[in-house]
Amino acid sequence: MPHALLTPDDIATYQRDGVVVVRGLFADHVETLRDGVARNMAEPGPYAAENLKAGEGGRFFDDYCNWQRIPEFEQVIRSSPAAEVAADLMQSDSAQLFHDHVLVKEPGTSKATPWHQDGPYYFVEGRQTVSFWCPLDPVTQATLRCVAGSHLWDKPVLPTRWLSEENFYPDESAYMPVPDPDAQGMDVREWALEPGDAVAFNYGTLHGARGNNSDTRRRAFSLRLVGDDARYTTRPGPTSPPFPGHDMEQGQRLREDWFPVLFRR
Numbered sequence: 001m002p003h004a005l006l007t008p009d010d011i012a013t014y015q016r017d018g019v020v021v022v023r024g025l026f027a028d029h030v031e032t033l034r035d036g037v038a039r040n041m042a043e044p045g046p047y048a049a050e051n052l053k054a055g056e057g058g059r060f061f062d063d064y065c066n067w068q069r070i071p072e073f074e075q076v077i078r079s080s081p082a083a084e085v086a087a088d089l090m091q092s093d094s095a096q097l098f099h100d101h102v103l104v105k106e107p108g109t110s111k112a113t114p115w116h117q118d119g120p121y122y123f124v125e126g127r128q129t130v131s132f133w134c135p136l137d138p139v140t141q142a143t144l145r146c147v148a149g150s151h152l153w154d155k156p157v158l159p160t161r162w163l164s165e166e167n168f169y170p171d172e173s174a175y176m177p178v179p180d181p182d183a184q185g186m187d188v189r190e191w192a193l194e195p196g197d198a199v200a201f202n203y204g205t206l207h208g209a210r211g212n213n214s215d216t217r218r219r220a221f222s223l224r225l226v227g228d229d230a231r232y233t234t235r236p237g238p239t240s241p242p243f244p245g246h247d248m249e250q251g252q253r254l255r256e257d258w259f260p261v262l263f264r265r
């Protein structure tokens with residue numbers, strides 16, 4: 001039986017489309033996550049970034065890999081139903097934490113988050129992956145957008161740097177060019193969301209986000225997990241996140257002392 005937040009149809013949708021909405025996944029944890037985001041922005045970590053060029057309006061802050069030092073994040077990661085729901089969606093017997101990510105678009109940030117797949121930036125390969133993108137403010141137009149079915153594409157999409165727009169790795173020919181899903185008539189999924197809802201998507205799913213032209217903040221907490229088949233793989237350069245000193249080798253499971261298993265059947 002799937003977790004009560006899911007139906008069998010949600011799981012089938014996730015497998016087929018690589019994206020599904022999970023209403024209320026973090027509903028009991030919104031205030032804690034807001035406190036965590038406030039702490040994270042007041043005490044940014046070594047990877048914190050501002051993602052706007054000079055003259056672009058608003059503020060687009062992000063930071064990741066902070067759960068060990070932001071107690072609010074660890075509490076939610078360990079006590080919310082996210083890990084069990086992740087295992088159900090991935091059809092996996094376990095759910096292992098990869099990392100957390102905070103993405104805040106302040107009011108008047110018209111910059112769209114560029115289309116990308118997360119997988120090419122990560123040192124993880126495997127089909128059993130999930131990222132939960134959870135807004136902490138009501139979101140009507142500043143939404144996450146995902147291309148249904150893109151997690152099954154044969155070739156990965158070229159990873160680029162969000163601010164400089166340069167290629168992330170040297171060999172462009174190993175990737176397909178970044179598509180323009182609207183112009184190309186792709187099946188783009190997006191939802192109006194309440195705080196605590198989550199969009200679940202595979203690391204291979206092409207996604208981006210609209211700018212925030214509203215007069216309210218758009219704080220988002222993202223939680224990334226992997227399942228049974230996930231293995232460490234090398235990439236043609238430093239990955240994002242980099243996890244310096246991880247000491248893993250090609251084909252190994254992610255080390256559990258750094259990436260704890262949060263749920264096992």
Ligand SMILES: O=C(O)CCC(=O)C(=O)O
Nearest residue numbers: 103113133208209220222
């Ligand atoms: O919040 C955003 O603007 C983008 C989120 C995203 O790309 C992600 O969570 O992987």
